[in-house]
Amino acid sequence: MKKIALIFLAALTMLVLAACGGEGEASTDGAGKLAQLQDAGKVKIGFANEVPYAYEENGEIKGANVDIAKAVFKELGIEEVDAQLADFSQLIPGVQANQFDVITAGMAIKADRCERVLFSEPEMKYGEGLIVAAGNPNNIQSYKDIAANSDLKVVVMEGTTEIEFLKQEGVSPEQIITAPDIPATFSAVQAGRADATTGTEMTVKMALESAGTDKLEFVETFEQPAVDGVPSYGAAAFNLNNEELRTAYNEKLQELKENGTIAKILEENGFSEISNMVEVGSVTTEQLCGGEG
Numbered sequence: 133m134k135k136i137a138l139i140f141l142a143a144l145t146m147l148v149l150a151a152c153g154g155e156g157e158a159s160t161d162g163a164g165k166l167a168q169l170q171d172a173g174k175v176k177i178g179f180a181n182e183v184p185y186a187y188e189e190n191g192e193i194k195g196a197n198v199d200i201a202k203a204v205f206k207e208l209g210i211e212e213v214d215a216q217l218a219d220f221s222q223l224i225p226g227v228q229a230n231q232f233d234v235i236t237a238g239m240a241i242k243a244d245r246c247e248r249v250l251f252s253e254p255e256m257k258y259g260e261g262l263i264v265a266a267g268n269p270n271n272i273q274s275y276k277d278i279a280a281n282s283d284l285k286v287v288v289m290e291g292t293t294e295i296e297f298l299k300q301e302g303v304s305p306e307q308i309i310t311a312p313d314i315p316a317t318f319s320a321v322q323a324g325r326a327d328a329t330t331g332t333e334m335t336v337k338m339a340l341e342s343a344g345t346d347k348l349e350f351v352e353t354f355e356q357p358a359v360d361g362v363p364s365y366g367a368a369a370f371n372l373n374n375e376e377l378r379t380a381y382n383e384k385l386q387e388l389k390e391n392g393t394i395a396k397i398l399e400e401n402g403f404s405e406i407s408n409m410v411e412v413g414s415v416t417t418e419q420l421c422g423g424e425g
Contacts, residue, residue, distance in 0.1 A: 165233070165371075165373075165374045165376065165377045166208070166374075166376050166377045166380050169205075169208075169210050169233060169377070170208065170209050170210060172210075173209075173210060173211055173212055174210065174211075174212040174213070174214055175201075175205050175210050175212070175213055175214065175233045175234065176214040176216060176231075176232050176233045176234075177198075177201050177213055177214065177215055177216065177232060177233065177234050177235065177236060178216050178217075178218050178222075178223050178226050178227060178231070178232035178234070178235040178236075178237075179193060179195070179197065179198060179215060179216065179217055179218070179223075179235070179236065179237050180217070180218065180219065180220035180223060180237040180313075181217045181313060181314075182195075182220065182237060182238070182289075182313075182314060182331075182335050182339075183195065183314075183335065183338045183339050183342060184196055184334055184335070184338050184401045184402045184403070185197045185237050185238040185334075185335065185366075186198050186215075186217070186236075186237055188217060193215035193217065195401060196238070196256065196397060196398055196401035196402075196403060197236040197237055197238055197255070197366075197368075198213075198215060198236075199397045199400070199401065200236070200255055200368075200385075200388075200394060200397055201213060201234070201236050201368065203388055203393055203394075203397065204368075204381055204384045204385050204388060205381075207384040207387065207388070208380055208381070208384055216231075216232060219290065219291070219312050219313065220237060220239075220289055220290065220291045220292060220313075221290040221291030221312075222291075223235040223237060223239065223291075223369075224245065224248055224249055224291075224369070227249060227369060227370065227371050228248060228249070228371060228372075230371060233370075233371075233374075233377075234368050234369065234370050234377075234381070235249075235368065235369050236255075236367070236368035236369070237366075238255075238256060238258065238332065238335075238366035239366055239367065239369060240293045240361060240364035240365060240366055241254065241364075241365050241366070241367050241417055241420040241421065242293065242361060242420075243420075243421055243422065243423050245369070246417075246420075246421035248372070249369040249370060249371065249372065250369060250370040250371070250372055250374065250375060250378045251367045251368070251369050251370075251378075251417045251420075251421070252367045252368040252369070252370075252378060252381050252382050252385060252417065253367065253382050253385060253386065253410075253412075253416060253417050254365035254366065254367050254410040254415060254416075254417065254420070255366055255367050255368065255385065255394065255410065256365070256366045256398060256403065256408045256409070256410060257363045257364065257365050257366070257407075257408055257409075257410050258332045258333055258334060258363060258364055258366065258408060259332070259333045259356050259362060259363050259364075260294065260297065260330060260331070260332060260333055260354070260356060260357060260362060261330065261331060261332065261333035261334075261335070261336040261337055261350060261351075261354060262328055262329075262330050262336070262350070262351040262354045263317075263318065263321060263328065263329045263330070263336050263340060263348050263349070263350055263351070264321065264327065264328045264348070264349060264351055265321060265322075265327070265347065265348060265349075266346060266347050266348060266349050267349070268349060268351060270284060270327055270328075272284070272327065272328050272351065273351065273353055273354060273355055274301070274354065274355035274357070275297065275298050275301035275302075275303055275330070275357050276301050276302060276355075276357075278298070278301075278303050278307065278327075278328065279298075279301055279302030279303045279304070279307075280302075282304065282306075282307065284307060284327045284328070285307055285308075285309060285325070285326040285327055285328075286298060286303065286307060286308055286309075286326055286327065286328045286329065286330060287308075287309045287310065287311055287316075287317045287320040287321065287325070287326035287328075287329045288308060288309075288310055288311070288317065288329065288330060288331070289310070289311060289312070289313060289314060289316075289317055289331060290310045290311065290312055292331065293361055293364060294330045294331060295308060295310070296361075297330075297357050297359050297361065297362065298330070300357070300359040300360075301357050301359065309325070309326060314331065314335065314336070314339045315339075315343075317329035317331070318339070318340075318343060318345075318348060321348060322345070322347050322348065332364065334402065334403060334408075336350065337350050338402060360423070365410060365415060365420055367417065368381060386412055389409075389410075389411070389412050390412060394409065395409050
């Protein structure tokens with residue numbers, strides 16, 4: 133009986149160890165994630181549908197962040213990118229839930245977001261832009277102008293940094309409405325439900341060009357808000373458990389910055405190397421997550 137009991141106990145121990153090992157292999161935790169992606173030769177990336185960062189055209193996902201991600205992962209030996217479009221507000225929850233291996237949409241590095249995801253080093257920097265009805269009937273030149281007139285409404289894409297920027301400039305929460313994407317914000321202004329919409333400069337400017345409407349205009353004289361986070365620094369982001377993957381991504385990103393590849397990608401997507409390129413070491417994710425920069 134003792135022998136049978138010992139055999140049973142040994143078998144039970146093996147089952148427990150196997151179960152623990154299986155759980156670790158199935159999870160995305162720790163050092164195994166990079167090897168998993170390299171073995172598969174494919175990475176699933178979440179993007180927001182936002183020109184010129186990431187967008188769909190004729191069934192193909194294009195944009196600066198798409199091209200940067202492809203270039204970096206190619207250097208890591210991962211050739212295939214499974215690009216998944218999602219609402220901007222769903223990107224962080226998606227990577228937290230392992231629906232994506234990484235997200236990249238020009239997402240600004242902010243201290244509160246750093247508590248939820250691991251950001252790569254900055255890939256680009258950018259300012260803000262404003263869209264109003266043609267002729268700018270309310271003469272809106274800044275966020276402060278919106279704050280000064282409680283009758284004005286501004287529509288913003290859900291989950292973006294502009295919501296906090298507006299509040300910091302004195303705009304009341306009651307004046308701010310949200311929409312799922314850029315076309316929806318434009319529709320709100322055209323329909324008179326809002327007096328303005330705002331977003332990153334390149335996003336709203338290029339989206340307006342693509343919209344081909346004469347009912348809206350980009351405010352060329354817009355005054356950039358004097359708030360923390362402007363300019364913003366956009367980066368890729370990973371699940372908090374995937375430190376090794378983030379480190380490997382950063383190493384290849386730095387190489388591509390230094391050899392001119394990132395600058396070329398930015399230029400090809402309508403950005404400026406002078407205005408939008410982030411040189412190696414000029415500002416770091418650690419600084420930005422700590423509220424500096």
